[in-house]
Amino acid sequence: LRVIxxxxxxxxxxxxxGVIPSNEGRGYILRRxxxxxxxxxKLLGITRPFLSELCDTTINESCDAYPELNEKRDxxxxxxxxxxxxxxxxxxxxxxILDGMISEVEKTGKGILSGQEVFKLYDTFGFPxxxxxxxxxxxxxxxxxxxFDALMKQQKQRARDARASLGDMGWSGDELAFIDRSVxxxxxxxxxxENDCEIITILKDGEPVSExxxxxxxxxxxxxxxxxxxxxxxxxxxxxxxxxxxxxxxDTQKTHEGQFLHFGHMKEGVVSLGNALARINSERxxxxxxxHSSVHILQAALRKVLGAHVEQAGSYVDxxxxxxxxxHFSAMTSEEISEVERIVNDEILKGExxxxxxxxxxxAKAEGAMALFGEKYSDIVRLVKMGDFSAELCGGTxxxxxxxxxxxxxxxxxxxxxxxxxxxxxxxxxxxxxxNHSENTLNSVKNALKANNVSDLPERAQSxxxxxxHLKKELDRANTALVLAKIxxxxxxxxxxxxxxxxxxxxDNIPSDALRTAADVLADKHKESVCLLSTVIDGKVLFVxxxxxxxxxxxxxxxxxxxxxxxxxGGGGGGRPDSATSGGRDATRLDEALExxxxxxxxxxxx
Numbered sequence: 341l342r343v344i345x346x347x348x349x350x351x352x353x354x355x356x357x358g359v360i361p362s363n364e365g366r367g368y369i370l371r372r373x374x375x376x377x378x379x380x381x382k383l384l385g386i387t388r389p390f391l392s393e394l395c396d397t398t399i400n401e402s403c404d405a406y407p408e409l410n411e412k413r414d415x416x417x418x419x420x421x422x423x424x425x426x427x428x429x430x431x432x433x434x435x436x437i438l439d440g441m442i443s444e445v446e447k448t449g450k451g452i453l454s455g456q457e458v459f460k461l462y463d464t465f466g467f468p469x470x471x472x473x474x475x476x477x478x479x480x481x482x483x484x485x486x487x488f489d490a491l492m493k494q495q496k497q498r499a500r501d502a503r504a505s506l507g508d509m510g511w512s513g514d515e516l517a518f519i520d521r522s523v524x525x526x527x528x529x530x531x532x533x534e535n536d537c538e539i540i541t542i543l544k545d546g547e548p549v550s551e552x553x554x555x556x557x558x559x560x561x562x563x564x565x566x567x568x569x570x571x572x573x574x575x576x577x578x579x580x581x582x583x584x585x586x587x588x589x590x591d592t593q594k595t596h597e598g599q600f601l602h603f604g605h606m607k608e609g610v611v612s613l614g615n616a617l618a619r620i621n622s623e624r625x626x627x628x629x630x631x632h633s634s635v636h637i638l639q640a641a642l643r644k645v646l647g648a649h650v651e652q653a654g655s656y657v658d659x660x661x662x663x664x665x666x667x668h669f670s671a672m673t674s675e676e677i678s679e680v681e682r683i684v685n686d687e688i689l690k691g692e693x694x695x696x697x698x699x700x701x702x703x704a705k706a707e708g709a710m711a712l713f714g715e716k717y718s719d720i721v722r723l724v725k726m727g728d729f730s731a732e733l734c735g736g737t738x739x740x741x742x743x744x745x746x747x748x749x750x751x752x753x754x755x756x757x758x759x760x761x762x763x764x765x766x767x768x769x770x771x772x773x774x775x776n777h778s779e780n781t782l783n784s785v786k787n788a789l790k791a792n793n794v795s796d797l798p799e800r801a802q803s804x805x806x807x808x809x810h811l812k813k814e815l816d817r818a819n820t821a822l823v824l825a826k827i828x829x830x831x832x833x834x835x836x837x838x839x840x841x842x843x844x845x846x847x848d849n850i851p852s853d854a855l856r857t858a859a860d861v862l863a864d865k866h867k868e869s870v871c872l873l874s875t876v877i878d879g880k881v882l883f884v885x886x887x888x889x890x891x892x893x894x895x896x897x898x899x900x901x902x903x904x905x906x907x908x909x910g911g912g913g914g915g916r917p918d919s920a921t922s923g924g925r926d927a928t929r930l931d932e933a934l935e936x937x938x939x940x941x942x943x944x945x946x947x
Contacts, residue, residue: 341384347377348391348420352398355416356409358651360667360759361423372468374420375427379471382431389428392421408648415649418669422758434467435475442479451480455487462488463495519560525600529565529576529737530696534619537563539580542613551612552587559587559602559611565620566602568594572655573632573736578620585609589620625737626744627659630767633694633726633739634684634748635662638765639710640730641683642666645676652710653760657736661751661766668761672753684748691743692727699723701733709733747771819854823847827858827873831866837938838945840868840891844934847875852882852921859886863918870896872905872937874930881909881924881933892917895945904940908933 354370361371395417403410441457461467473483528535541560542549569575575592591603643650654665704723709731724734746768756762782794791800827843834841855873862871867888874883885898899915902922906912909929913922
């Protein structure tokens with residue numbers, strides 16, 4: 341009990357601070373705490389979810405000193421409830437697998453579960469090793485912890501090697517060997533789109549050169565307006581221009597020491613060490629800033645509509661769209677999405693001034709600044725405020741006024757992980773393009789449906805749906821009548837087999853419902869009948885079989901009939917004595933299967 345109460349208190353505070361269960365960092369600690377508490381509850385005989393109920397006690401006892409816990413009560417309980425359910429599913433699946441592994445160990449008499457199998461449980465099925473050890477010890481089985489640890493080390497080393505192969509910032513890292521670490525690039529891009537500068541270093545194929553006449557390269561400047569990719573915002577692109585040539589910048593990255601590296605290729609002429617002009621693609625940057633500033637407003641709007649539990653869980657901003665991940669456990673309703681969209685656009689239309697200032701982090705938090713949980717900040721931070729509506733710590737580039745975003749449109753809302761949702765949105769010219777495309781699509785649909793106006797489309801679509809339903813019913817009636825007429829004709833010509841009459845026929849492109857109806861009618865009308873009908877649709881075989889009551893009393897069995905003939909067409913199936921269906925892939929052997937039914941029926945009736 342002490343373990344459960346201690347763990348649920350820890351979990352409550354962690355979630356209140358913005359941690360969500362995950363497989364790394366603080367999220368992994370939270371997940372282990374919750375799962376250990378759930379496991380101890382199971383050991384006490386508690387079979388139902390219970391941890392979320394205990395959160396109330398912790399919150400009630402602590403809300404005076406920590407009022408934010410009460411504000412996030414529903415979110416905390418939901419987080420705990422979802423994680424407990426996920427753990428229950430993991431346990432149910434893992435216990436069956438572990439039980440099989442233990443049984444194999446017991447058969448061999450070795451008395452130890454291999455590290456490879458323990459690692460498989462952990463890595464593939466998410467089954468905690470401490471739980472594996474508890475369960476195996478109860479059965480007198482040891483765990484090969486050394487083998488497990490060795491495999492874990494190998495996995496971690498593979499991850500480290502993969503990261504090392506890309507270097508600190510996503511490239512090979514060879515470039516850094518020839519960079520003067522004492523040179524700190526001055527970033528001017530918060531206020532300028534271009535500036536005079538000096539080319540300090542040119543690297544081609546990882547080697548320093550004094551001039552560049554073609555191909556790809558990396559250029560280090562003493563001063564740059566190019567924003568280096570960070571904080572979810574993409575890097576700027578543009579040009580570095582000298583008197584003799586132009587270098588196209590396709591990506592910009594920043595080293596830990598503060599050097600801005602410009603990756604790209606020669607456009608024309610020759611560039612050399614010395615004086616140059618650095619100019620970003622200003623139109624692209626403005627689109628990026630529209631998206632980035634709108635994301636700040638979006639987060640504040642989400643907290644207003646969904647609740648204070650909303651925290652940023654990731655973001656990506658480029659010139660095409662903004663992607664924002666946030667903590668929330670259920671899909672947003674269309675009403676919630678519309679309300680968030682309305683609030684963001686209202687803030688844009690207000691034309692609020694966007695202010696940016698650097699100040700001590702304590703002062704920024706006193707002004708209500710939202711910080712990204714788990715992010716490390718220096719003593720002096722950059723505070724970005726959208727009027728009085730939003731205040732966040734951010735190092736990205738922003739508009740000067742919310743009205744410059746133009747318009748904001750949410751284009752999708754989806755799930756990316758348990759407890760994490762994702763919104764994708766567009767702004768500015770991209771919104772205009774989106775609306776124009778939507779209008780063109782609506783007009784195309786209007787013309788195709790022969791509607792007078794776009795506003796008539798819902799009524800016209802409903803009318804067409806009703807018409808399709810009516811025509812489908814008519815087609816179903818026609819198909820059923822066709823099948824009934826055919827099997828009546830076949831029945832009258834059929835021969836008696838030990839008191840029954842076998843009716844078989846192959847149809848093409850007749851829906852199975854029509855075959856099923858016809859088989860039922862035949863069995864009801866002629867109780868001694870045994871019916872095997874087939875249809876081929878898109879090259880696939882479907883069988884429908886039926887037996888009348890008299891035929892069944894004589895030994896006929898529709899399900900067993902299909903079990904016998906279906907393999908001939910590469911399929912399988914079965915069913916009840918009176919009714920069965922099955923399918924197959926090889927239509928070329930369908931006639932053979934139908935012919936084989938007589939011998940199968942003979943065998944059934946002779947038993």
